[in-house]
Amino acid sequence: xxxxxxxxxxxxxxxxxxxxxxxxxxxxxxxxxxxxxxxxxxxxxxxxxxxxxxxxxxxxxxxxxxxxxxxxxxxxxxxxxxxxxxxxxxxxxxxxxxxxxxxxxxxxxxxxxxxxxxxxxxxxxxxxxxxxxxxxxxxxxxxxxxxxxxxxxxxxxxxxxxxxxxxxxxxxxxxxxxxxxxxxxxxxxxxxxxxxxxxxxxxxxxxxxxxxxxxxxxxxxxxxxxxxxxxxxxxxxxxxxxxxxxxxxxxxxxxxxxxxxxxxxxxxxxxxxxxxxxxxxxxxxxxxxxxxxxxxxxxxxxxxxxxxxxxxxx
Ligand code: BTN
Numbered sequence: 001x002x003x004x005x006x007x008x009x010x011x012x013x014x015x016x017x018x019x020x021x022x023x024x025x026x027x028x029x030x031x032x033x034x035x036x037x038x039x040x041x042x043x044x045x046x047x048x049x050x051x052x053x054x055x056x057x058x059x060x061x062x063x064x065x066x067x068x069x070x071x072x073x074x075x076x077x078x079x080x081x082x083x084x085x086x087x088x089x090x091x092x093x094x095x096x097x098x099x100x101x102x103x104x105x106x107x108x109x110x111x112x113x114x115x116x117x118x119x120x121x122x123x124x125x126x127x128x129x130x131x132x133x134x135x136x137x138x139x140x141x142x143x144x145x146x147x148x149x150x151x152x153x154x155x156x157x158x159x160x161x162x163x164x165x166x167x168x169x170x171x172x173x174x175x176x177x178x179x180x181x182x183x184x185x186x187x188x189x190x191x192x193x194x195x196x197x198x199x200x201x202x203x204x205x206x207x208x209x210x211x212x213x214x215x216x217x218x219x220x221x222x223x224x225x226x227x228x229x230x231x232x233x234x235x236x237x238x239x240x241x242x243x244x245x246x247x248x249x250x251x252x253x254x255x256x257x258x259x260x261x262x263x264x265x266x267x268x269x270x271x272x273x274x275x276x277x278x279x280x281x282x283x284x285x286x287x288x289x290x291x292x293x294x295x296x297x298x299x300x301x302x303x304x305x306x307x308x309x310x311x312x313x314x
Contacts, residue, residue: 001064004028006076008036013070018053040065059232066232067104073236073243075102075130082123084110087187087203090129094191094199101131102239111205114187115307120216124209124223126231130202130242136252138192141200142290142304143252145169148186148202150258151241155234156183156206160226164264167283167292167308171206172264173220180264180310181220183207202242208234253288260286269313270294274306283308 007026011017017025022033037054041047043065046058060066064079071077078101083089086103088110093101105128108121121127134144149169156163162174163183171184187203207221209228215221222229245255260266265283272279272294281296292303 005036009065009068012056016052016055062231067235071236073239075100075239078103080105082107085112086127086129087201090131090201094131098131099133103129113185119205122210122214126206126208126235128204132200134197136197137195138197140289141190143255144202145186145188146259146290147242147245147255148204151238152184152206153262154241155238158237159229159234161222165262167265168290173225181218183220256286269311271309271311272303272306279303
């Protein structure tokens with residue numbers, strides 16, 4: 001989507017506006033405005049032109065323009081009906097210098113999960129990868145994954161599903177263990193030097209309007225939990241929350257409190273498989289930039305990374 005198209009979408013989202021005002025705001029000719037309005041109509045927008053100017057009366061269900069319409073976050077959207085992996089595409093775009101961009105797909109045919117696992121991405125999910133260039137040291141990056149989990153959980157709650165977060169960033173549907181099934185996962189990838197991130201990709205996979213039968217064991221979907229959701233609104237809320245939590249020079253430490261409020265892990269007995277050892281104990285807190293504090297029989301351990309399993313209390 002080019003800049004004029006995005007500016008037109010933003011202008012129309014603010015309310016009815018006439019051709020001359022649009023030409024002025026977009027700094028293009030009236031003929032160019034008309035052409036862009038026609039292109040939006042072709043993309044599925046219902047746009048009426050009345051006495052007060054152009055007015056949007058219908059928004060397409062999903063797609064780049066639909067997601068951008070009324071989005072209160074500074075991200076450009078690139079949309080694909082089908083793609084291998086939105087993370088792979090975002091990484092490709094990182095090499096071209098892009099920033100503040102979200103790659104979105106209806107279906108992924110080669111999506112990836114954490115720890116080299118496969119991720120199933122059928123049509124109907126919310127599959128999105130944000131490409132960012134935060135001016136932060138690489139050591140702070142884990143907190144972005146926590147922010148993404150908070151953003152997903154909040155959007156899911158707004159859609160009526162009681163979402164909770166399993167450390168570090170799995171979003172589950174609340175319920176009696178062991179029936180807490182996975183609604184969403186997050187995969188962050190980055191490149192940088194010791195003191196500076198060059199690019200960061202935050203890949204978010206939400207099993208939205210998907211049959212649970214199409215998903216691996218232990219997974220569930222919003223379709224199963226609450227019925228189908230409006231993916232456009234869902235993704236907009238998610239992106240807006242993520243931007244509120246991480247954008248500009250926001251204090252990233254504040255993310256931890258939001259995470260604590262949605263955590264399914266704190267207070268639980270857990271087993272964490274880290275690259276070097278297995279740690280068993282009670283999860284008592286999360287520490288910046290996202291480490292889990294576990295009280296074992298012997299001492300308190302701060303775990304930076306690993307696979308976490310909730311255990312039954314002894
Ligand atoms: C996990 O829980 O293992 C993380 C799953 C991350 C999946 C998302 S879907 C969008 C993005 N593209 C990918 O290939 N992976 C992430």
